[in-house]
Amino acid sequence: MIGAYICVVFAFVFIIIGAPTFLGFGLLMSIAAILFLGLTPEVFALDLWSNIDSYTLLALPLFIYAGSLMTEGNSSRYLVDFINTLVRQFRGGLGMVVILSCGFFAAMSGSIIATAAAIGMVMHKMMVENGYSKEITGAMISAGATLGPIIPPSIWMIIYCEMAEENVAKMFMAGFLPGVILMVIFILIIWLSAARLGVPKVVPASWQERGSSFVKGFPALITPLIILGGIYGGIFTPTEAGAVACVWAFIIGIFVYKGLNSYQKVFNMSRDAAYVTANILLLIATAVILGAVISRLGIPSAIASFIGGMGLTATGFLLVFSVLMILFGMFMEAICIMVITVPMLLPTALAVGVDPIQFGMVLVFGLGVGQLTPPLGITLFTVAKFTEQPSGGVFKAVTPLTAGMIVLMFVVAIFPQLSLWLPSLWMG
Numbered sequence: 001m002i003g004a005y006i007c008v009v010f011a012f013v014f015i016i017i018g019a020p021t022f023l024g025f026g027l028l029m030s031i032a033a034i035l036f037l038g039l040t041p042e043v044f045a046l047d048l049w050s051n052i053d054s055y056t057l058l059a060l061p062l063f064i065y066a067g068s069l070m071t072e073g074n075s076s077r078y079l080v081d082f083i084n085t086l087v088r089q090f091r092g093g094l095g096m097v098v099i100l101s102c103g104f105f106a107a108m109s110g111s112i113i114a115t116a117a118a119i120g121m122v123m124h125k126m127m128v129e130n131g132y133s134k135e136i137t138g139a140m141i142s143a144g145a146t147l148g149p150i151i152p153p154s155i156w157m158i159i160y161c162e163m164a165e166e167n168v169a170k171m172f173m174a175g176f177l178p179g180v181i182l183m184v185i186f187i188l189i190i191w192l193s194a195a196r197l198g199v200p201k202v203v204p205a206s207w208q209e210r211g212s213s214f215v216k217g218f219p220a221l222i223t224p225l226i227i228l229g230g231i232y233g234g235i236f237t238p239t240e241a242g243a244v245a246c247v248w249a250f251i252i253g254i255f256v257y258k259g260l261n262s263y264q265k266v267f268n269m270s271r272d273a274a275y276v277t278a279n280i281l282l283l284i285a286t287a288v289i290l291g292a293v294i295s296r297l298g299i300p301s302a303i304a305s306f307i308g309g310m311g312l313t314a315t316g317f318l319l320v321f322s323v324l325m326i327l328f329g330m331f332m333e334a335i336c337i338m339v340i341t342v343p344m345l346l347p348t349a350l351a352v353g354v355d356p357i358q359f360g361m362v363l364v365f366g367l368g369v370g371q372l373t374p375p376l377g378i379t380l381f382t383v384a385k386f387t388e389q390p391s392g393g394v395f396k397a398v399t400p401l402t403a404g405m406i407v408l409m410f411v412v413a414i415f416p417q418l419s420l421w422l423p424s425l426w427m428g
Contacts, residue, residue: 052284052285054162055239056158056161056238056239057158057159057162057281057284058239058242059153059158059168059238059239059241059242060155060158060159060242060277060281061242061273061274061277062242062243062245062246063111063155063158063245064114064276064280065246065270065273066108066245067108067110067114067118068270068272068273069246069250069253069260069269070105070108070118070223070249071109071114071117071118071121072253072259072260072265072266072269073250073253073257073260074253074257074258074259075108075219075223075252075253075257076105076118076119076121076122076220077122077257078217078219078220078257079101079104079105079217079220079221080097080101080123081213082210082213082216082217083097083100083101084097084205084213085205085209085213086210087100088203088204088205089201089203090191090201091191091194091201092193093202094126094127094130094132094199095127095132095136095190095194095199096187096190096191097123098123098140098141099140099143099144099147099183099186099190100187101123102115102141102145102147103144103147103179103180103183104221105118105148106147106148106151106154106179107152107153107224107228108220108223108224108227108245108249109148109153110149110153110155110156110157110158112145112146112148112156112334112368112379113145113378113379113382114148115144115147115148116144116145116148116379116382116383117386119141119145120145120383120386120387121386123137123141124137124138124141124387127140130200131199131200133197133397134387134389134393135389135393135394135396135397136197136199136397138384138389138393138394138397138398139394139397139398140190140401141383141387142371142380142383142394142398143186143398143401143402143405145379146182146368146369146371146372146379146405147179149368150175150179150364151175151176151179151183152171152172152173152175152179152228153227153231153238153245154171154172156334156338156364156367157171157175157360157364158238159280159284159338160338160363161360163284163343164342164346164356164359164360166356166357166360168239169231169237170357170423171360172228172231173232173422174357174358174360174419174420174423175361175364175419176422177418177419177422178365178412178418178419181408181418182405182408185405185407185408186401189400189401189404219252219256220257223245223249223252226245227241227244232426280335283335283336283338284339286339301347303347303348304347304348307352312352313353314349314353314416315414317348317349317352317354318349318354318358318359318362318413318414319413321345321349321359321362321413322366322406322409322410325365325366325367325369325370325409326373326406328340328341328366328370329366329367329369329371330374333378334367334368334370334371337366337370338363338367346359355416355420357419358413358419358420361412361419362409362412365405365408365409365412369402369409372395372398372401372402373402374391374395377391377395380394380395
């Protein structure tokens with residue numbers, strides 16, 4: 001038993017010094033389970049496979065691939081063009097275009113990096129040419145990208161639901177209202193900051209230009225309706241929705257927008273999507289191993305007893321959890337945080353009366369904040385790289401938007417109905 005605890009301690013040490021999560025946790029937890037906790041390799045391997053061999057997780061590669069198809073197939077370009085004609089004339093209008101475009105693209109792909117890449121590649125040059133600084137451009141794209149995993153469908157929500165054994169469609173519905181509110185908060189902050197930052201106005205689009213861009217962007221604009229309408233209309237499951245999204249994105253990418261006209265492009269995109277999927281599944285397998293070990297060591301029970309002794313209510317627990325997510329996000333990658341926190345803290349959350357859907361929403365918000373926070377901040381660094389700016393300048397510019405997101409995360413923690421009202425209304 002002492003050996004198992006030593007393995008847990010060393011696993012955290014390896015993560016802190018930057019070792020891959022599946023190596024730090026996966027290998028050491030496997031050693032702990034087999035050598036010190038009495039699990040036979042055969043039973044251990046079967047348990048591991050049964051948790052990965054999941055119909056729910058089949059949605060992961062499908063939505064990842066759909067996001068790649070939409071990016072490479074030019075769907076994002078025509079989506080941005082239409083939204084641009086509607087709001088660019090307002091002070092800070094191009095920043096609003098980024099947020100709205102990210103929100104729409106999030107409802108098609110569910111990925112934070114895919115959203116950043118798809119919208120960023122279209123908007124960065126346009127904003128710089130219209131007088132926006134590279135720092136502000138990077139900040140708006142980084143913040144908008146965090147809508148990717150909050151507005152359904154969401155890859156992070158799929159992973160969480162598999163780990164927590166929750167309903168994916170219900171979790172998707174829970175993200176809709178907070179996601180829309182976050183979009184509004186971002187737009188308000190951009191509008192209020194525009195004059196101070198000297199952000200220029202852009203010439204309004206004519207109605208003819210708006211009509212033309214609407215016709216061209218229509219196939220991309222109806223994609224969220226096809227995906228979410230099919231799920232909540234009872235036509236198909238979230239996993240089947242991923243398959244439908246892939247087929248639809250492939251059709252419009254080839255026959256409408258003609259962005260998928262190269263075999264080599266499709267091959268490279270498919271290879272990259274498979275690589276991302278494999279990495280995520282390795283992390284999910286690691287979470288299964290970690291959950292098996294810490295449950296046998298009684299760590300969740302110990303945490304629950306400790307928090308019970310503090311006398312925290314469900315709201316108090318979620319507020320503490322929110323702060324913990326921000327701190328973790330400063331040093332660790334998002335899915336790595338999920339791998340650690342869900343097996344250890346979800347049982348405690350349930351014990352103090354937290355709804356698992358609300359817990360998942362606070363978790364997703366915390367992960368999103370982490371993507372914008374140094375020293376790790378993967379989205380921040382990704383966007384800083386393709387905007388050719390030091391990450392420090394982008395971080396400084398994105399701070400007001402990050403602050404707005406943190407405030408909303410606390411609101412979601414305090415008021416459960418913000419994330420639970422729509423699921424209860426729609427699905428009972």
